[in-house]
Amino acid sequence: MTDWNGLMIAGLSAYYSVTKRRDILEILVNYLSFFKDHLLKGDGSIFHLYIDNQAKVDGFLDDYAFSIFGFIEVFESTMKSEFLEMAKSLLDVSIVKFWSDDENAFYFTSNDKCETAINTLEFFDGAVPSGNSVMFYVLNKFYLYSGITDYFEKAERLEKTFAKFADSNPSAYNFFNFGLQKKFSHNFEVVIVYPDENDDEFKKYKEFFEGKYFPNGTVIFFNPNYNNKLSNFLFWNDYKLVQDKATAYLCSNFSCSPPFTNFELFVKEFERKINAK
Structure with a gap:
């Protein structure tokens, strides 16, 4: 059925x-x-x-x-x-x-x-x-x-x-x-744009988010090379790699932060945001 x-x-x-x-x-x-x-x-x-x-x-x-x-x-x-x-x-x-x-x-x-x-x-x-x-x-x-x-x-x-x-x-x-x-209660979306799974920064993001549950948000991993079938209507299609390495965007209500290319800085800002809610 x-x-x-x-x-x-x-x-x-x-x-x-x-x-x-x-x-x-x-x-x-x-x-x-x-x-x-x-x-x-x-x-x-x-x-x-x-x-x-x-x-x-x-x-x-x-x-x-x-x-x-x-x-x-x-x-x-x-x-x-x-x-x-x-x-x-x-x-x-x-x-x-x-x-x-x-x-x-x-x-x-x-x-x-x-x-x-x-x-x-x-x-x-x-x-x-x-x-x-x-x-x-x-x-x-x-x-x-x-x-x-x-x-x-x-x-x-x-x-x-x-x-x-x-x-x-x-x-x-x-x-x-x-x-x-x-x-x-939904108050954030995280978009991680990454070039490939061997990227060192991508591995840090993956390890950080893997197995975690965020009831008030959505975490999207987006590879523009392999996810190119995603329809153009998706909001994260507009977000790009910076310096050809994994790049994180912290978003809310279709408005996103400047891109993070440093994992440690992203985690600091992410934890500040979710702990403030």
């Missing part, structure tokens, strides 16, 4: 980010290949399940939302651009297929596939989160990546829709509250 696999790879990516186990990375990479070969249609839409060597049933909102979430998490733990490219493609397709301007939310069934008079809207987070809760999270995430206002505006409208329910019973909307906490 596409939706459950999306949640599974999100969990595996968190495990990989701490352990760096090669077998886990292999599972994540192989799943993306399987997804493209068997679940992805030519028009960018996806199937709900794959059984008996056959993909069946058009995807529902949860299939898109959970897959986008999973691919984002894999990207952030591996920096493999193909996962982010797939996540963005699915996000754009899901907006066309499921978003309702009247409801300010996403329908569960695609607008062009619903055969009943009423299409359902799901908000409650039970054993698994609702598709709308996860879409709220990923819309805010892609806005941070890109600054594209359409993502921000839809997230804002979805937040107002959730407010009608979550205020009276917040424990029933746990993943939405998680996304809300991420939105308001």
Whole structure:
């Protein structure tokens, strides 16, 4: 099932980010290949399940939302651009297929596939989160990546829709509250641009950040030579190497510090910033 696999790879990516186990990375990479070969249609839409060597049933909102979430998490733990490219493609397709301007939310069934008079809207987070809760999270995430206002505006409208329910019973909307906490507590992005993995300064940054979890920020390692498939919409595409060695940028709200080419100076400023919050 596409939706459950999306949640599974999100969990595996968190495990990989701490352990760096090669077998886990292999599972994540192989799943993306399987997804493209068997679940992805030519028009960018996806199937709900794959059984008996056959993909069946058009995807529902949860299939898109959970897959986008999973691919984002894999990207952030591996920096493999193909996962982010797939996540963005699915996000754009899901907006066309499921978003309702009247409801300010996403329908569960695609607008062009619903055969009943009423299409359902799901908000409650039970054993698994609702598709709308996860879409709220990923819309805010892609806005941070890109600054594209359409993502921000839809997230804002979805937040107002959730407010009608979550205020009276917040424990029933746990993943939405998680996304809300991420939105308001996010205060930095670190972009490390590096020439290759043999660069001495890059190794220092990698060792410093590896295995650490920063709930209020995002750390991006970007190699312009090998990550050239990253779409031009990403904000860090504008940041360059200085003196052909690993260069760090400390950013907040799409505004970045002057580049750091000295690891020790960067760490001093980074720790000052996160300890000040």
